[in-house]
Amino acid sequence: MAGTWKFVFQPGAEGDGVIVVPAETEFTEGDRFGFTGPADRRTVGPGVLTSREPFFFHISLPEGNYRVRATLGGLPDRDSNTTIKAESRRLMVRDLTAAAGATMTVEFLVNVRTAELPDGGQVILNQREIGVLHWDDRLTLEFGGPRPALAGLEIQPAGDAVTVYLAGDSTVTDQVAEPWSGWGQMLPAYFGPGVAVANHAESGLALRSFVAQRRLEKLMSTLRAGDYVLVQFGHNDQKEQGEGIGPFSSYTDSLIHFASVVRERGAFPVFVTSMYRRRFTGDQMDDTHGDYPVAMRLAAERHEIPLIDLHAGSRRIFEALGPEESKKAFVHVPSGTFPGQDEPISDDSHFSTYGGDLLARYVVEGIREKVPGLAVHLRTGLPPFDPDNPPPPSDWNLAPSPPAEFARPAGD
Numbered sequence: 001m002a003g004t005w006k007f008v009f010q011p012g013a014e015g016d017g018v019i020v021v022p023a024e025t026e027f028t029e030g031d032r033f034g035f036t037g038p039a040d041r042r043t044v045g046p047g048v049l050t051s052r053e054p055f056f057f058h059i060s061l062p063e064g065n066y067r068v069r070a071t072l073g074g075l076p077d078r079d080s081n082t083t084i085k086a087e088s089r090r091l092m093v094r095d096l097t098a099a100a101g102a103t104m105t106v107e108f109l110v111n112v113r114t115a116e117l118p119d120g121g122q123v124i125l126n127q128r129e130i131g132v133l134h135w136d137d138r139l140t141l142e143f144g145g146p147r148p149a150l151a152g153l154e155i156q157p158a159g160d161a162v163t164v165y166l167a168g169d170s171t172v173t174d175q176v177a178e179p180w181s182g183w184g185q186m187l188p189a190y191f192g193p194g195v196a197v198a199n200h201a202e203s204g205l206a207l208r209s210f211v212a213q214r215r216l217e218k219l220m221s222t223l224r225a226g227d228y229v230l231v232q233f234g235h236n237d238q239k240e241q242g243e244g245i246g247p248f249s250s251y252t253d254s255l256i257h258f259a260s261v262v263r264e265r266g267a268f269p270v271f272v273t274s275m276y277r278r279r280f281t282g283d284q285m286d287d288t289h290g291d292y293p294v295a296m297r298l299a300a301e302r303h304e305i306p307l308i309d310l311h312a313g314s315r316r317i318f319e320a321l322g323p324e325e326s327k328k329a330f331v332h333v334p335s336g337t338f339p340g341q342d343e344p345i346s347d348d349s350h351f352s353t354y355g356g357d358l359l360a361r362y363v364v365e366g367i368r369e370k371v372p373g374l375a376v377h378l379r380t381g382l383p384p385f386d387p388d389n390p391p392p393p394s395d396w397n398l399a400p401s402p403p404a405e406f407a408r409p410a411g412d
């Protein structure tokens with residue numbers, strides 16, 4: 001795609017280079033662009049698209065980074081409040097309010113990718129990844145919140161962007177369904193419009209399976225000099241067994257190999273230790289990771305690789321919250337909280353959006369301290385984050401996403 005695509009939503013607003021997309025334009029398989037979502041999408045006032053429920057805009061594009069400029073607000077008689085997520089629930093803009101009649105423009109980058117490899121092969125996707133929004137050939141934007149309002153949309157290629165790649169497991173990945181969240185899908189909201197986050201993490205993976213499923217090849221196929229690769233493994237590596245497998249053998253060897261191929265490309269590896277699972281004895285957390293965080297720290301020190309010690313930081317966060325309040329950082333919800341959830345969930349390894357955001361904020365602090373070349377691309381005005389005094393769950397508000405099938409176009 002060359003140039004800029006400019007979309008408006010009011011028939012009769014056609015102009016040079018402007019595309020009108022009426023609210024009722026449904027996106028189906030094979031279309032170039034359009035909407036999916038609730039039947040009550042409507043245009044009000046001077047061409048402002050709104051809905052009572054989240055709605056999705058899709059545009060078919062080749063893989064790459066894209067700059068998005070969204071004009072929000074403009075409702076004639078009331079304030080709007082919009083949250084924007086991209087692809088599979090990647091947080092871009094949270095809880096942005098525009099006064100009645102007023103608009104504001106936000107800008108961010110979205111990474112789009114497919115499973116195809118340059119040699120004609122494909123990444124070996126797990127079953128949960130089949131048909132998800134972060135492995136298809138289009139850019140998807142979700143507009144949600146209590147009163148979303150979209151007055152205009154511009155999309156253009158961003159070939160000059162710095163890309164931050166994430167390699168990891170389920171605690172990092174773009175979780176496709178509520179109420180789960182990886183810290184990687186909270187991270188994009190903390191970068192300015194010069195950085196795209198490409199989250200290649202996937203549930204169940206260790207370093208060796210990440211490579212075996214050709215995910216490192218996929219990452220390397222688009223990695224450029226000046227990009228960054230954040231590497232967090234350990235949860236699943238410690239489950240592997242066999243001769244020569246362990247924290248100071250196979251795991252360390254794989255870490256060093258990963259870092260070396262990234263550096264050969266002129267890009268920058270950053271190691272991130274695995275966070276604690278929620279296991280308490282009294283008010284103190286139990287470490288379930290053995291020597292894996294130790295091995296990563298040693299490898300980082302020996303090979304002069306920046307290290308963000310999320311293992312140590314997460315302990316401080318969760319112990320500050322305490323045994324009960326920390327449940328809200330993980331997935332502990334009664335039955336019926338989300339559509340189709342018939343049983344209660346008590347998951348002490350994976351995170352709610354609140355918990356995912358706490359970890360992302362710690363990673364941001366680590367970037368500020370350890371990765372100054374990347375820190376310059378963080379959004380301006382971000383307040384400092386103190387892991388010993390994390391914001392309480394009552395301060396967190398993020399509009400939930402609808403079930404994934406709600407976003408899929410007809411024929412998908």
